Amino acid sequence: MPPPITRRELLAGGAAFAVVSADPVAAKTAPASSEAAPAAVPVDLKVNGKTHRLRLDARITVLDALREHLHMTGSKKGCDQGQCGACTILIGGRRVLSCLTLAVTVQRKEIQTIEGLAVSGELHPMQQAFIDQDGFQCGYCTPGQIMSAIACVREGHAQTDADIREYMSGNLCRCAAYPKIVAAIKQARAKMVGA
């Protein structure tokens, strides 16, 4: 039997086809004039404790640097306009939107993504809580929810259900798993702060 092809490998292989086909996303975001793209600049990104030396166009966001250049696709691109929270990561320990952050502006800062949470194969309490409480349906917003939720607990903004709902308002879930997400955060909070 041939080795199974993962969804990720299939999509990566399909990218060559996407380049020659008319890519609507590229057409929409490309400069309207014939202005040449500026030279790439050196960018050092420290992601989950490991420094990566990249050369990037200054327009590249942290989200695109993670997904397209470091092939860390855990952080998700939802709206790409700072409205949905799917791209939430931690920079310097604080939750931010990676889609509105230029990679050149966060050099040498500590970037934490969903890929760095599990230690030696053991899930972070928040990851385990989302599984235990069924805190998702399609799962697309989940990495952003989990990163945001970890920060929410650390900030002390997860004391009550109302607090959790208010301070998780920057993460939208169109499957509306909100009650289960609140339950997951309460479960993880007990482990994270021993409360």
Add this chain to the structure above:
Amino acid sequence: MRPFTFEQAPDLTQASRLGRHTGQGQTDAGVQFLAGGTTLIDLMKLDVLRPKLLVDLASLKAAANPVEVNSKGLRLSAFATMSAVADDASVASQYPLITQSLQLAASPQIRNMATLGGNVLQKTRCPYYRDPSWKACNKRNPGSGCAAIHGFNRNHAVLGVDQSCIAQYPGDFGIALIALDAELELHGPLGLRRMPFSSLHASTADRPHIETTLLGGEIITAFHIPAGPWTSRSLYLKVRDRASYEFAISSAAVALDMDGDAVRSIRIGLGGMAYRPWRSNDAENLLIGKPLTEANATAAAAAALAGAQTHGYNDYKPELARRTLVRALLEAKLLPMPSAGV
């Protein structure tokens, strides 16, 4: 997003020199300062803002002390994040209006990124401004008309508007600042100067592409809010289409000082309603020296909205604003008096 050159400003002087072509909020300014990026990067992705040069102010952020409080007043660094000030206990106890205006704005992630200086300069959420496929927008393309006047204008301004632009100022913090008589500290071609916050935004909509009175290269470095017995008895009431993470459709900032049953001094700002951060001196003048009854509050609210102009979908706004202000005034009356000696 169009290509740009990226420069990190090592200090204020260099930032101001690099930014001398930032203009006065014109959409086509060739240079933009980058602070939190939550407005700028968004609008660059939408191809609304097209700077050739981005001047990063990150090094100035690192040096700034977010909050300083003393008996004369409050100094907030313009480079402080919204969350740094929203979480400050001394601001919350002595200037609750400021804390509430920040806590009720945006999302935790955006508050961690956005700076106070950038917050007061945020662009309108008018969908015709934010989508360059609409040709008619006097703010983006001077002289091209206004698509919103006959368009979907449910959350467009009713105060301070004219036929050239009905865009709404979307911020909350700016409403608190204008109510509390804040002053700006500016660095730029004139060196260090102070300016009333009420002078920052263009006073009328007749030239909507000119948004501020800042000089090219001028940078907001701090906000000064004078102390007074009204600051601790203050609140920000925000009405939204959903419970959180949403711009105001109506809001009221109230800071109150009572002399027994009579209003000694009152400051009123209105949000979600006007072309610029809006102070209602008319409503204030009607209340001074009088008891803060529902009838007097209602009369003041009527005065605050006397000049409102609506354009169809936003016909509901003046009544919503009046009710918002009456409720805010009556809630402010219920707040405890500041304790003696504070």
